[in-house]
Amino acid sequence: xxxxxxxxxxxxxxxxxxxxxxxxxxxxxxxxxxxxxxxxxxxxxxxxxxxxxxxxxxxxxxxxxxxxxxxxxxxxxxxxxxxxxxxxxxxxxxxxxxxxxxxxxxxxxxxxxxxxxxxxxxxxxxxxxxxxxxxxxxxxxxxxxxxxxx
Numbered sequence: 001x002x003x004x005x006x007x008x009x010x011x012x013x014x015x016x017x018x019x020x021x022x023x024x025x026x027x028x029x030x031x032x033x034x035x036x037x038x039x040x041x042x043x044x045x046x047x048x049x050x051x052x053x054x055x056x057x058x059x060x061x062x063x064x065x066x067x068x069x070x071x072x073x074x075x076x077x078x079x080x081x082x083x084x085x086x087x088x089x090x091x092x093x094x095x096x097x098x099x100x101x102x103x104x105x106x107x108x109x110x111x112x113x114x115x116x117x118x119x120x121x122x123x124x125x126x127x128x129x130x131x132x133x134x135x136x137x138x139x140x141x142x143x144x145x146x147x148x149x150x
Contacts, residue, residue, distance in 0.1 A: 074127065075102045079135050080115020082123065092124040092146075111136075111143070 019031040033040045049056045077096060084099050085091055093109060096102045102109060111123060113131030120140035126147070128136075133143045 073107045074110040075104075075107050076110055076112055077101050077125075078112050078114035079117045079132050082111075082121055082136075083118055085119065085121060087119045088121070089119075090122045090124070117141070 017027060018025060019027040022028045030040065038044045038046075049058050051057070081101055082091060084101070085095065089095070093102070093105055096109065097105060108126035110127040110129070111125045111132040112129045113133075113135050117135050117139045121136065122142045122144065123136055124144045124146045126145065128143050128145070136143045
């Protein structure tokens with residue numbers, strides 16, 4: 001077998017549709033564009049969301065609020081859930097992940113002051129609420145701020 005004898009399988013390749021080559025071709029005269037209108041003209045394009053002149057959905061829906069591009073997402077852990085750890089333990093990102101209190105290591109951790117803390121713990125997180133910090137220190141522990149992940 002030679003390279004010159006190789007052929008593509010039947011039906012694998014089709015001829016390109018040739019428009020504007022006379023009426024006999026089936027794609028002559030208006031070249032499949034119809035009569036008049038924006039899409040019959042050359043250079044005609046419409047933007048994403050264009051609905052034929054109808055007010056587009058993005059303009060019909062109400063706009064509310066503001067989203068900061070500098071927002072830092074936090075995974076939230078309440079003080080009460082820290083009671084799962086042993087007394088005088090050091091609680092960091094790996095320990096919280098192992099106990100299932102956070103879902104991943106990719107975002108920062110913030111400790112909130114919901115509930116009571118009964119154990120003396122050293123808690124390491126990116127942020128603490130004032131009530132959480134107070135509750136940790138009242139229980140005899142320490143609240144250490146570590147630099148964020150994000």
